Amino acid sequence: MVPIQIDYNHIDVSNIMDQIKAQIAERPKASPLELQQPLREGRSVEPQPQPQPENEGPAGPRSRAKRIMLKVMKPFAPLIKFLVLPVHEELRQTILSLDRTNRRLDSLCATMEETQRRLDIAVEDVNQRVNETNNRVDEAFLQISRRNDYIKLLHNLSHNIVVELTKLKIEEESLKSKARIMEKDFEFLQKREKALEKLALK
Amino acid sequence: MKLALVVQRYGLEISGGAELHCRWVAEHMAKHAQVEVLTTKAYDYITWKNHYPHDREVINGIPVRRFPVDKTRNPERFGRIQNFVLQNEHRETDELRWLDEEGPHAPALIAHLKEHREEYDYFTFFSYRYYHSYWGLQTVPEKSILVPTAEHDPVVHLRIFRNLFHLPQAFIYNSVEERKMINSLSRNETILGDIVGVGSEIPADISGERFRSKYSVVGDYILYIGRIDENKGCHKLFEYFLAFKKETGSPVKLFLAGSTVLKIPSHPDIVYLGFVSEQDKFDALDGALLLAMPSFYESLSMVAVEAWALGKPVLANAQCEVLKGQCLRSNAGLFYESCEEFSEALKLLLSSEKLRQAMGENGRQYFGQNYTWEVIEGKYLKILDQLEARKREGA
Numbered sequence: 001m002v003p004i005q006i007d008y009n010h011i012d013v014s015n016i017m018d019q020i021k022a023q024i025a026e027r028p029k030a031s032p033l034e035l036q037q038p039l040r041e042g043r044s045v046e047p048q049p050q051p052q053p054e055n056e057g058p059a060g061p062r063s064r065a066k067r068i069m070l071k072v073m074k075p076f077a078p079l080i081k082f083l084v085l086p087v088h089e090e091l092r093q094t095i096l097s098l099d100r101t102n103r104r105l106d107s108l109c110a111t112m113e114e115t116q117r118r119l120d121i122a123v124e125d126v127n128q129r130v131n132e133t134n135n136r137v138d139e140a141f142l143q144i145s146r147r148n149d150y151i152k153l154l155h156n157l158s159h160n161i162v163v164e165l166t167k168l169k170i171e172e173e174s175l176k177s178k179a180r181i182m183e184k185d186f187e188f189l190q191k192r193e194k195a196l197e198k199l200a201l202k
Numbered sequence: 203m204k205l206a207l208v209v210q211r212y213g214l215e216i217s218g219g220a221e222l223h224c225r226w227v228a229e230h231m232a233k234h235a236q237v238e239v240l241t242t243k244a245y246d247y248i249t250w251k252n253h254y255p256h257d258r259e260v261i262n263g264i265p266v267r268r269f270p271v272d273k274t275r276n277p278e279r280f281g282r283i284q285n286f287v288l289q290n291e292h293r294e295t296d297e298l299r300w301l302d303e304e305g306p307h308a309p310a311l312i313a314h315l316k317e318h319r320e321e322y323d324y325f326t327f328f329s330y331r332y333y334h335s336y337w338g339l340q341t342v343p344e345k346s347i348l349v350p351t352a353e354h355d356p357v358v359h360l361r362i363f364r365n366l367f368h369l370p371q372a373f374i375y376n377s378v379e380e381r382k383m384i385n386s387l388s389r390n391e392t393i394l395g396d397i398v399g400v401g402s403e404i405p406a407d408i409s410g411e412r413f414r415s416k417y418s419v420v421g422d423y424i425l426y427i428g429r430i431d432e433n434k435g436c437h438k439l440f441e442y443f444l445a446f447k448k449e450t451g452s453p454v455k456l457f458l459a460g461s462t463v464l465k466i467p468s469h470p471d472i473v474y475l476g477f478v479s480e481q482d483k484f485d486a487l488d489g490a491l492l493l494a495m496p497s498f499y500e501s502l503s504m505v506a507v508e509a510w511a512l513g514k515p516v517l518a519n520a521q522c523e524v525l526k527g528q529c530l531r532s533n534a535g536l537f538y539e540s541c542e543e544f545s546e547a548l549k550l551l552l553s554s555e556k557l558r559q560a561m562g563e564n565g566r567q568y569f570g571q572n573y574t575w576e577v578i579e580g581k582y583l584k585i586l587d588q589l590e591a592r593k594r595e596g597a
Binding site: 004006008009011012013014016017020021023024027093100103104107108111 | 289290291521529530532533534535536537540542543546547550554556557560561564
């Protein structure tokens with residue numbers, strides 16, 4: 001492992017942290033069980049000394065078995081590496097945040113669907129009312145139109161009545177004057193009759 | 203000029219967070235302006251139960267006006283509402299209900315701001331997320347300055363705060379990361395603001411040896427100072443430290459100072475000191491090899507700043523962007539995202555005294571350039587000058 005390079009006259013924390021991260025990344029990855037072990041022990045109140053099996057040294061059967069397992073599993077190394085790699089805490093936080101956002105979006109979607117359903121019902125109700133009102137308006141228009149026709153008819157009728165009455169009046173006047181003439185003619189004829197009678201009797 | 207500093211709690215007993223930040227700012231700004239603190243009668247930040255009996259008092263020369271909390275917080279109900287608000291689709295009224303439940307519910311404080319707004323030139327609100335800041339900023343936006351002390355926790359994403367971040371006349375941020383976060387959330391880049399943070403009072407007489415003899419300390423140790431809490435990442439610190447011990451067999455110890463709400467592992471190399479005095483804290487820091495800062499959420503770690511002031515490197519949690527950013531800017535601390543990184547970084551720091559010294563020197567410089575009270579007061583005064591100039595232009 002390359003020791004961490006530090007310029008003590010110009011300390012660069014960012015650079016030191018990059019080197020630390022790189023060193024950690026270079027380390028051979030432990031199995032998930034091995035990774036969890038220190039955490040579990042860290043949580044215990046008083047760490048208990050672990051008994052060491054006598055035959056399990058660096059070259060013991062467990063170590064040999066591990067070597068054989070590693071050899072057998074070598075083709076699957078990238079996959080194992082991928083599965084074993086601890087998910088970066090930042091990534092975990094991002095995923096948690098995205099998950100939270102997703103849940104909020106789901107809840108928002110559910111609320112939106114419910115609101116949409118209510119809106120649909122309300123729109124349907126409004127449409128029905130509008131149709132009813134339209135029908136009433138049409139009916140009212142029809143009635144108004146009929147009344148208009150009646151009014152027109154009545155107007156024509158009254159006009160015709162006036163015309164006829166005027167004609168009758170004129171005719172009446174004409175007949176009256178004819179009657180007067182005939183009356184005068186009759187008076188004249190009466191006078192003539194009397195005069196002729198006188199003459200005849202003489 | 204009369205400044206009102208508005209904060210949720212205030213008192214000598216309160217040893218951290220925005221409250222201590224406010225007290226230090228008040229005590230230092232008193233040199234330049236007439237300062238008054240407006241706060242509640244609460245001491246317990248879980249329930250906000252009224253604790254301080256007097257309406258007015260003077261603390262370290264600063265007049266303090268206290269207003270009663272008329273509704274204590276029910277932690278269970280608050281937790282339920284917070285879970286609902288953070289995990290479900292909800293309306294703005296739900297967020298306001300959350301704010302109301304979070305408290306400290308002190309309407310008399312808001313009424314005082316409304317009635318006496320003309321008596322003060324500026325109101326500086328500390329901590330954006332509490333009742334006093336939300337309603338206070340709505341009441342006197344034209345005279346307000348906000349010290350948000352915002353951490354990267356989910357609450358900052360609530361809708362009610364997006365508009366809130368447009369109300370103040372100026373912002374006093376604790377860090378570059380806090381400013382970026384608030385700007386990106388509310389697009390309020392146009393509002394006047396500066397990265398200020400808070401200074402630190404370093405006692406003249408500090409001795410690591412005194413701490414060693416007082417607490418019978420033998421051997422090297424790393425130090426954690428603060429509330430021992432899962433929210434502060436202490437459970438991970440214990441886990442990683444024990445894993446490091448197992449891996450390396452190093453004799454180094456972990457010392458913890460502060461109140462605890464977490465069960466501390468019973469291990470001979472994890473030593474709990476309890477709540478220590480300011481003098482003991484600095485002595486302990488002086489004797490330590492480095493300071494561990496495992497917190498996930500910080501808007502500014504005062505204790506990290508103090509460690510740098512004393513020339514001690516910091517090993518911080520990289521998941522806290524503020525701490526990571528500070529380590530990178532100062533070149534005075536390493537950070538970790540996993541157990542392996544913790545182990546490697548700690549190994550490197552413990553193995554090289556030269557590295558610790560170089561980082562410590564960087565820390566001292568970083569503190570001198572950014573966190574001495576002369577610098578902090580200067581930044582506050584500059585913001586006030588800019589606001590005054592703007593006011594004159596407006597007039």
